[in-house]
Amino acid sequence: MNAYKLFADEALRTYSELPEEQNELYKRRYVSLDAQNMLDIFEKNAKPDKNEDAELSESLKSLFIDSRMNFDAVIGSGGFSINKSSKYITIVPASNLDKECLEAKLHKSTEDKLAALIHAFTDKVMFINIGNGEKARLNLLFSNNKAPISTQIIINVGDEADLEILEWYASTADAESASAFMHEGVVGKYSNVSIDAVHNEGEHTVVVGLSKYAVGERSNAKLNYFYGGGSHCKVKNYFYANEHESSVHVNELTFGSGKQKFDISSQLENRSTSTIAELHSRAVVMNDSFCIMKGFAKIPFGSKNSRSFVHESGMLLDEGAAIESIPAMSIDESEVKATHSSATGPIDDELIFYLNSKGLSEKKAKMLVVEGFFSGSVGRFRNDNAKLYIASLILDKIERGVFGKPVKVSAGNIWVGRENEEDIFKGHYKYR
Amino acid sequence: MILEVKDLHVQIEGNDIINGVNLLIKEGETHVIMGHNGSGKTTLAKVIMGYPKLKPLSGDILVDGNSIVGLSADKRAKMGLFLGFQTPVEVEGVGFINFLHSAKEAISEKVDTKELMTEIRNGAQNLKMVDNLIGRSLNQGFSGGEKKKAEILQMEVLKPRIAILDEPDSGLDIDAVKIVAQNINEIAKKNKMGLIIITHYSRILSYMDPQFVHVMSKGKIVAEGGKELINKLEAEGYESFS
Numbered sequence: 001m002n003a004y005k006l007f008a009d010e011a012l013r014t015y016s017e018l019p020e021e022q023n024e025l026y027k028r029r030y031v032s033l034d035a036q037n038m039l040d041i042f043e044k045n046a047k048p049d050k051n052e053d054a055e056l057s058e059s060l061k062s063l064f065i066d067s068r069m070n071f072d073a074v075i076g077s078g079g080f081s082i083n084k085s086s087k088y089i090t091i092v093p094a095s096n097l098d099k100e101c102l103e104a105k106l107h108k109s110t111e112d113k114l115a116a117l118i119h120a121f122t123d124k125v126m127f128i129n130i131g132n133g134e135k136a137r138l139n140l141l142f143s144n145n146k147a148p149i150s151t152q153i154i155i156n157v158g159d160e161a162d163l164e165i166l167e168w169y170a171s172t173a174d175a176e177s178a179s180a181f182m183h184e185g186v187v188g189k190y191s192n193v194s195i196d197a198v199h200n201e202g203e204h205t206v207v208v209g210l211s212k213y214a215v216g217e218r219s220n221a222k223l224n225y226f227y228g229g230g231s232h233c234k235v236k237n238y239f240y241a242n243e244h245e246s247s248v249h250v251n252e253l254t255f256g257s258g259k260q261k262f263d264i265s266s267q268l269e270n271r272s273t274s275t276i277a278e279l280h281s282r283a284v285v286m287n288d289s290f291c292i293m294k295g296f297a298k299i300p301f302g303s304k305n306s307r308s309f310v311h312e313s314g315m316l317l318d319e320g321a322a323i324e325s326i327p328a329m330s331i332d333e334s335e336v337k338a339t340h341s342s343a344t345g346p347i348d349d350e351l352i353f354y355l356n357s358k359g360l361s362e363k364k365a366k367m368l369v370v371e372g373f374f375s376g377s378v379g380r381f382r383n384d385n386a387k388l389y390i391a392s393l394i395l396d397k398i399e400r401g402v403f404g405k406p407v408k409v410s411a412g413n414i415w416v417g418r419e420n421e422e423d424i425f426k427g428h429y430k431y432r
Numbered sequence: 433m434i435l436e437v438k439d440l441h442v443q444i445e446g447n448d449i450i451n452g453v454n455l456l457i458k459e460g461e462t463h464v465i466m467g468h469n470g471s472g473k474t475t476l477a478k479v480i481m482g483y484p485k486l487k488p489l490s491g492d493i494l495v496d497g498n499s500i501v502g503l504s505a506d507k508r509a510k511m512g513l514f515l516g517f518q519t520p521v522e523v524e525g526v527g528f529i530n531f532l533h534s535a536k537e538a539i540s541e542k543v544d545t546k547e548l549m550t551e552i553r554n555g556a557q558n559l560k561m562v563d564n565l566i567g568r569s570l571n572q573g574f575s576g577g578e579k580k581k582a583e584i585l586q587m588e589v590l591k592p593r594i595a596i597l598d599e600p601d602s603g604l605d606i607d608a609v610k611i612v613a614q615n616i617n618e619i620a621k622k623n624k625m626g627l628i629i630i631t632h633y634s635r636i637l638s639y640m641d642p643q644f645v646h647v648m649s650k651g652k653i654v655a656e657g658g659k660e661l662i663n664k665l666e667a668e669g670y671e672s673f674s
Contacts, residue, residue, distance in 0.1 A: 372525030
């Protein structure tokens with residue numbers, strides 16, 4: 001329970017104490033979580049509900065109208081429910097694992113307050129093991145419909161393997177709830193990994209996440225995240241292009257409405273020679289919503305011939321909405337290409353008038369502009385179901401301002417085909 | 433449709449930009465508004481279309497006798513007005529066809545997608561637009577000339593009753609001016625459309641047959657006449673009309 005106390009002691013300071021996160025702006029600007037409230041949510045409600053699986057399968061039908069998805073694992077308050085045909089997933093009670101080992105592998109409670117919270121309330125750990133040469137596609141559903149959830153997932157991908165994971169985070173909980181998750185992924189040599197994560201938690205849910213991925217020699221990881229749910233969403237992701245010629249491509253979309261608050265932190269590091277680490281982060285906020293984008297890239301000495309890119313852009317739909325975009329880089333190696341950029345502003349009046357003058361109402365014009373703004377990022381998602389679902393969530397949010405509810409799947413005007421690779425350095429200042 | 437501008441006055445930051453303009457345009461007529469830079473031509477076009485930042489100080493804009501001053505731009509578009517922009521705005525990620533489909537859907541009750549696609553394809557061919565242009569995002573990466581052609585294509589698809597084309601010839605090469613002018617003529621004739629062409633130059637007008645020419649200076653119409661006024665302007669310049 002030390003970890004428990006670590007989180008509870010400092011009600012408003014939930015940033016990491018990790019040495020690499022010493023950016024003063026990051027420390028000052030963050031979405032604060034009421035620690036006592038978070039602990040109350042978990043303590044009062046974290047009772048496994050054995051009947052949840054049946055109820056979940058019912059709610060899934062409404063949550064995923066038209067998508068006809070099958071899930072390899074459903075993670076709810078009742079624990080993990082695994083499709084028996086899925087040979088890649090195993091569940092181990094946290095009590096059977098060496099606590100110190102687990103903390104070292106994931107995040108240490110003493111270094112990160114979010115980690116302390118998740119470690120304190122996770123009772124089972126999911127392992128996903130993809131052996132050498134194996135190919136797997138997994139669909140995972142995380143639902144805090146009935147009670148808060150705290151999950152830890154450890155992903156091991158061997159050499160020359162191929163893994164595609166689709167993660168759905170959903171809930172329609174109408175009481176205060178929480179969805180906390182912690183991921184660790186290690187990718188071997190010559191492998192490809194793609195993870196698409198869609199967050200559509202309900203308006204009473206606090207979302208807390210910590211992830212860490214290390215990519216091996218000549219392997220490629222594509223990580224796509226859509227954050228659209230939860231009252232508060234505080235996520236910290238670490239991505240390491242760990243070995244020679246490895247690459248990490250991170251694509252984040254955040255769409256806030258109502259009084260939603262997002263604190264999305266992504267740290268990239270080129271840890272070896274000829275590596276690529278890039279982050280595209282886009283946010284749209286409406287009503288009184290708020291989003292902080294913290295994209296940080298590090299190129300340590302010795303990572304010659306590497307490339308790094310951090311791009312953050314945001315759009316404000318209403319006067320009450322705000323975005324703080326804080327891209328940063330730390331470059332110790334001179335033989336690299338690296339660039340960062342940031343652009344945030346209100347929706348352009350001229351643009352709206354242009355569309356109005358062609359017959360589109362202001363609402364429809366805004367919808368088109370937002371869809372267009374997100375279109376390229378949605379196109380980067382690998383899974384077509386995820387693309388369609390995100391497009392539907394975006395439409396629903398603009399039209400009705402709602403989230404965390406079932407949606408009728410419709411792509412609207414968002415192009416859901418593959419996005420062409422583009423020159424990320426085009427038009428940007430380059431460090432060489 | 434009859435569009436009437438009555439003694440219109442518009443100020444921007446306390447300065448008179450439109451200073452008592454009167455115009456009467458009927459469907460099927462072609463009007464030209466000429467004038468030097470800053471004479472108020474573009475402001476007039478935007479005010480007629482309902483640009484929210486430019487509210488008339490006094491005067492009125494009427495369509496078929498009813499004031500449209502209180503109406504938003506989209507409502508004016510639905511009534512049959514169209515503005516071809518001098519500098520069309522680039523819209524990231526919104527496909528040209530998707531946009532046209534949405535606009536057509538907003539203006540017409542029913543849209544036959546197949547017919548619409550054929551119309552867009554034929555229109556683009558007539559305007560000699562680059563093949564892949566209509567598959568791209570709206571105006572994004574278009575050259576100045578391509579943007580102007582795209583405006584004309586929009587006009588063809590949306591079929592307004594009166595279209596205001598703000599400098600449809602700027603940024604176009606000699607051949608493109610001719611192509612654009614011919615297309616404007618054909619589209620207007622086919623749809624019995626009223627036209628207001630705003631331009632600085634007479635070249636595009638040599639391919640057209642305007643019945644009315646208005647010269648603007650300092651926010652006023654200072655001269656009106658037929659096509660002969662264009663020759664006078666060519667010979668004497670705008671100075672003599674100031």
